[in-house]
Amino acid sequence: MSTLPSAAPVSRERVRAIDWLRGLSVLVMIQTHALVLLTPELRKSVWTGRLLKVDGLVAPAFIFSAGFALALLMVRSAASGVLNERVRRNLRRITEVFAVAALVNWVWFPIRSEPVWLLRLDILHCVGLCLLLTLPMAALLAPRPRVLAGTAFVLAMVAFALAPFSDAAGEPWASFLRKSNWAPFPLVPWVGFAWLGAFAGCIAGAWGRKGLARALGFLIALGLLGTLMPRVLNDLYPPHRFFVTNPSNSATRFMWVCAVLLVLLWVEGRMAPDAKPSRARRFLEVFGTASLSAYFFHEMLLYYRVFGVFSFQKLWGDSSGWLKFSGLLALLIACTYVLCVAWDPVERAVKKAFARAGQWLLSAPRWLRPVRRRG
Numbered sequence: 001m002s003t004l005p006s007a008a009p010v011s012r013e014r015v016r017a018i019d020w021l022r023g024l025s026v027l028v029m030i031q032t033h034a035l036v037l038l039t040p041e042l043r044k045s046v047w048t049g050r051l052l053k054v055d056g057l058v059a060p061a062f063i064f065s066a067g068f069a070l071a072l073l074m075v076r077s078a079a080s081g082v083l084n085e086r087v088r089r090n091l092r093r094i095t096e097v098f099a100v101a102a103l104v105n106w107v108w109f110p111i112r113s114e115p116v117w118l119l120r121l122d123i124l125h126c127v128g129l130c131l132l133l134t135l136p137m138a139a140l141l142a143p144r145p146r147v148l149a150g151t152a153f154v155l156a157m158v159a160f161a162l163a164p165f166s167d168a169a170g171e172p173w174a175s176f177l178r179k180s181n182w183a184p185f186p187l188v189p190w191v192g193f194a195w196l197g198a199f200a201g202c203i204a205g206a207w208g209r210k211g212l213a214r215a216l217g218f219l220i221a222l223g224l225l226g227t228l229m230p231r232v233l234n235d236l237y238p239p240h241r242f243f244v245t246n247p248s249n250s251a252t253r254f255m256w257v258c259a260v261l262l263v264l265l266w267v268e269g270r271m272a273p274d275a276k277p278s279r280a281r282r283f284l285e286v287f288g289t290a291s292l293s294a295y296f297f298h299e300m301l302l303y304y305r306v307f308g309v310f311s312f313q314k315l316w317g318d319s320s321g322w323l324k325f326s327g328l329l330a331l332l333i334a335c336t337y338v339l340c341v342a343w344d345p346v347e348r349a350v351k352k353a354f355a356r357a358g359q360w361l362l363s364a365p366r367w368l369r370p371v372r373r374r375g
Contacts, residue, residue: 015204015212017264018068019288024260025061026287026294030336032058033302034329036313037320047322059123059185060193060253061260062291066127067197068204071138071148075205078142087139094135097128100296107304121176124295126185130194138198145206152198159192160247164240179244189250196254200261209269216262223255283337290340293347297339301332 032055035043042048070090077086101124109117121129137155141148166177166188177186196219204212226233230248243249277285287294305311316328 013208015072015209015265015268016285017261017268018065018072018201019285020264020268020281021061021257021261021288022065022291023284023286023288025058025065026291027284027333028055029058029062029295030298030333031055031329033298034312034325034332036302036318037316037328038318038322038325039320040318042321042325057253057256057260059126059190060250061257062123063127063130063190063193064197064200064254064257066131067134067152067194068201069197070131070134071142071152071198071201072205074138074142075145075148075202083139083142087135090131090135094128094131097124097131097292100292101125101128104296104299107300121183121185121187123185124292126187126190127194129187130191133191134194134198138202145202149199149202149206152195152202156192156195156199159195160189160250163189163192163245163247163250164237167240167245168238179241189245189247192250193254193257200258209265213262213265216258216265219258220255220262223251223253223258226251227255286337286340290344293340293343294336297343298332298336301335301339 031051035048035051038048073086073090074083077083101122102118104122104124105111105117105120109120111117119125134152137151138148141151166174166186169177174180175182177183177188179186200212200215200219203215226248230242230246233246233248234242237246240246302312305314312328312332316324320328
């Protein structure tokens with residue numbers, strides 16, 4: 001971007017706005033899935049249709065945030081000389097995403113008899129794959145933020161531009177590129193949001209808050225341009241599902257995601273750096289920093305029948321009016337929050353135990369280490 005200065009002094013400012021964006025996305029995600037509690041008639045109402053338009057921003061926001069955080073930390077780690085360590089930590093995090101994704105599929109599908117269901121591309125699998133595709137590029141180009149930002153932006157535009165052709169893809173590519181019951185979140189156009197997040201995260205790491213604000217303004221303007229050209233962008237391609245793969249639809253989504261992030265960035269800038277966080281802010285940041293746990297816990301509470309008896313869907317599915325739905329939604333969010341808070345120290349303890357085990361293996365006597373065969 002020509003608006004960026006030529007030098008790249010790496011910023012150490014914490015971007016809390018991205019945590020808030022994830023936290024808001026978690027809340028909207030829970031509301032999205034909880035719509036199964038409404039009566040079938042209300043799920044077809046005008047108000048539900050309006051909610052679903054907002055709900056369509058959840059996946060782009062999550063994937064954008066994932067790419068943002070990865071690139072931000074890579075740029076900072078490269079400047080600090082700890083890039084290799086950061087790459088390993090990111091690989092561990094991606095492994096966690098795939099592990100939870102596999103666990104969720106294990107709960108819903110007959111994995112023991114049909115292990116192929118482990119490959120079903122739901123949102124967590126999509127996030128994991130997007131991060132896996134973004135990591136090598138970010139690690140290689142992190143020492144050169146300007147090149148990384150430009151590369152990520154170009155890749156995002158290419159992903160959005162080519163997405164409509166995925167509707168005509170044949171097997172085996174269709175299973176990973178085309179939306180279906182097997183792949184609710186295929187790689188395109190979703191990987192474009194990860195690369196666009198990497199573009200913004202790289203700029204935030206190299207040029208700080210002001211650079212990020214400019215980048216978001218640029219993306220909002222670009223998204224608005226695409227939003228205003230639906231017919232033009234539709235006519236450029238063979239028949240395809242407009243609201244799934246068309247670049248105009250993707251532009252509308254990343255425009256709103258960036259607009260919300262820009263507002264949150266402005267709010268963060270108005271706060272004193274040493275200000276004590278309010279209860280609302282702590283509440284939001286719990287979901288923002290524990291989004292993976294929140295995803296798993298709210299899904300289990302909503303759908304999984306504990307001891308074959310309890311789940312929100314079993315007790316209240318297809319039976320709630322708006323007032324009852326609001327109360328149940330508040331209860332579901334509260335239960336998810338409590339479980340996230342309770343799980344956090346357990347998760348930290350488990351990670352420390354694995355880290356200590358790894359250090360012990362590295363320092364163990366030779367006769368205790370695994371034997372490496374030569375040749």
